Amino acid sequence: MNSNHSFLGSSVALITPMFDDGEVDYASLENLIDFHIDAGTSSIVSVGTTGESATVGVHEHLHVIEHTIEYAAKRIPVIAGTGANSTSEAIELTQEAKNLGADACLLVTPYYNKPTQEGLYQHFKLIAETVDIDQLLYNVPGRTAVDMSVDTTVRLAEIENIIGIKDATGDLSVIKQLVERCPENFLLLTGDDATALDFILCGGHGGISVTANIVPKELQKVYLSAISGQSDLAKELNKKLKNLHDHLFLEANPIPVKWALHKMGKCHKGIRLPLLVLSEEYQSVILTDLEKLGLV
Numbered sequence: 001m002n003s004n005h006s007f008l009g010s011s012v013a014l015i016t017p018m019f020d021d022g023e024v025d026y027a028s029l030e031n032l033i034d035f036h037i038d039a040g041t042s043s044i045v046s047v048g049t050t051g052e053s054a055t056v057g058v059h060e061h062l063h064v065i066e067h068t069i070e071y072a073a074k075r076i077p078v079i080a081g082t083g084a085n086s087t088s089e090a091i092e093l094t095q096e097a098k099n100l101g102a103d104a105c106l107l108v109t110p111y112y113n114k115p116t117q118e119g120l121y122q123h124f125k126l127i128a129e130t131v132d133i134d135q136l137l138y139n140v141p142g143r144t145a146v147d148m149s150v151d152t153t154v155r156l157a158e159i160e161n162i163i164g165i166k167d168a169t170g171d172l173s174v175i176k177q178l179v180e181r182c183p184e185n186f187l188l189l190t191g192d193d194a195t196a197l198d199f200i201l202c203g204g205h206g207g208i209s210v211t212a213n214i215v216p217k218e219l220q221k222v223y224l225s226a227i228s229g230q231s232d233l234a235k236e237l238n239k240k241l242k243n244l245h246d247h248l249f250l251e252a253n254p255i256p257v258k259w260a261l262h263k264m265g266k267c268h269k270g271i272r273l274p275l276l277v278l279s280e281e282y283q284s285v286i287l288t289d290l291e292k293l294g295l296v
Contacts, residue, residue: 006077006103007136007164007187008205008227010220011043012036012212013050015254015261016064018270024056024064028267030071032213035266037075039216044068045106045208048081049143050254055272061093066100079208083108083138087123094131104134106166106208111144117152128159135161140168140191150177157186166191166208172198179203193245197238200226211244213257214264215293243289250282260286264295 014036017028036044046068047053047061056064065080072078080097082105084090094105109115110123128135137156141147147169156162164187167174172195178188179202190199190207200206200223212219218241226234248256252275259278262269263286269277278286290296 007043007079007189009042010206010212010216010223011045011079011189011208012041012216013045013048013191013208013210014068015213015258015267016047016051016056017258017261017267018272019268020270022270022272024060025268025270026067029064029067032261032266033068033071033076036212036216037072040220041076041212041216042206042220043077043079043103044072045079045081046102048106048138048208049108049140050210050213050257051081052254052272052275053081053083055275058089058093062096062100065097065102069101077103079104079106079136081106081108083110085110085113087126090123091127091130094127094133094135098131098133102133104136104163105131106136106138108138108140109144109146109148111146114146117149120146120148121152121155124156124162125159128156128162132161134163136163136187136189137165138168138191139165142168150174150181153178154181157182163187164189164205167199168192170195172202175199175202175204193248196245197222197226197234201231201234210248210253210257211241214244214248214260214290214295215241218293240293244293247282247285247289250285251278256282256286259283260290263287263290 017025080102082093139148166189168191170192188204190196193211196207222237
């Protein structure tokens with residue numbers, strides 16, 4: 001199937017665990033890495049949106065990536081989140097991640113400054129040409145206020161070290177076009193847990209998931225069943241996870257997922273401002289989901 005087989009199936013958009021004062025908790029980070037290796041997660045995305053890339057400083061951002069790569073010690077591929085809305089900063093982060101030994105980089109569309117489609121193309125093209133490492137595009141218009149068109153993605157897919165896209169539009173008509181128009185070895189990953197199974201059944205290759213933080217083994221089974229054509233089994237298994245897919249977005253990610261992992265005893269409840277710990281009104285909802293799955 002796809003030459004980038006190490007990223008097929010379920011990859012985790014890993015949280016950055018923190019103490020209650022917001023300092024990074026590296027011991028918990030190591031435990032989470034082991035948790036995903038044991039569960040058979042395909043790869044770890046370090047310091048993406050779920051890893052609070054928006055609130056960690058540049059030095060700290062790179063230190064979390066470095067620690068993840070060193071501790072994982074090639075037992076699982078590590079994709080570094082290195083996107084920025086400044087092209088020069090994205091190049092710098094991507095180069096540093098390459099120097100640290102990342103297996104690939106995930107680059108979000110430049111947020112806030114609303115580039116044109118040609119601006120997006122030139123941004124990603126320059127990063128790819130400047131830093132010789134495999135790169136995944138990341139389109140998440142719900143967060144960035146910019147939506148990369150299928151045409152732009154198809155143009156970028158021709159660049160050798162741009163190996164795929166994480167599409168978080170949740171729009172299955174987009175994935176159908178990407179399946180039709182992108183090269184066969186171009187990785188199509190979803191970033192939308194609620195529609196992930198349908199995405200894969202439409203021809204996608206897997207996903208970078210928030211839900212995978214909580215149920216990595218179970219989600220991998222869903223994705224691999226879908227990829228291998230066992231759609232009925234995949235749908236049956238996914239039904240049990242549906243509430244999690246929905247409820248982990250009751251407040252902005254990673255608020256609910258961090259609270260859930262805290263309840264599971266996997267980390268403290270620390271999160272950085274402007275994000276807060278999950279509101280009390282939603283805590284019972286998440287707790288019920290965890291209880292039903294036997295996780296608490």
